[in-house]
Amino acid sequence: MKKLFLKAFSMIAILTLLIACGEKTDVVESGTYEGAIKKIEPEKTEIYVETTDGKTLELYFTDTTTLTRNGETVEFSTLQENQKVEVEVEKVGNRLDPISVKIQE
């Protein structure tokens, strides 16, 4: 009985740890970063970009964010997961405001 309870407790602990890991995001300094789009949330006009050094940037588009491909402005719906992008961000507090997002492929 004790062994069973211990097994159950361990399973719950592992389950909790697995769920609790969740999605982690990073805060970086203002600047330009290259990476790939990890996730897109169209209804929130939000993207997650994984930079080449393994950081995940959560970017909510603002009214002034520019989105371009080959120098031309494109719609948000053009974005796709795993697409290579170059993003210029401004760090405001711990929030990253995207100034520009350039699709590189």
Add this chain to the structure above:
Amino acid sequence: MQEVPEFWRTEIWHPLSVHLPVALLLVATFFKLFERILKKEYLNKGGNILLLIGVIGAWAAIYTGDLADGVVGRKICDPTVLKSHENASYTTTWLFTSAFVTVIILSAGFIKKFRGLIMWIVVLLMFTGSGFLLYTGHLGAELVYQQGAGVYHPSGDCGEFGN
């Protein structure tokens, strides 16, 4: 002069929907604990009903929280707290959902052996969930009271409220 925004804003639905499941899930946890100790069936049934409504409410709160995220994430100064709040809320909801599914499996009679032990595991899941629930609430409070998430800030002279 600035105008008072409409009350029924997207981000308002989250605080409106989140408190009921918080209360129900915490009370459900104690119902299930006392049921184990006192062996009273009404505590078991009461706990199950509270757990059911609480789990449905928790998923509703996740949905409204996701809606609010799109609004407040753009305004607050530290969205990493928002992300932690979101992660903790998912952990909480999955733990209580796991407890509820286990209760359903037990009630349906699929498991004949170790029923007492499994009921204790349900209590354990719910207590772990309650811990995460409190942590989620703490982070939610931090978002509102430290960063003003979803909060309208009146002008200094309160002129927009008129006389």
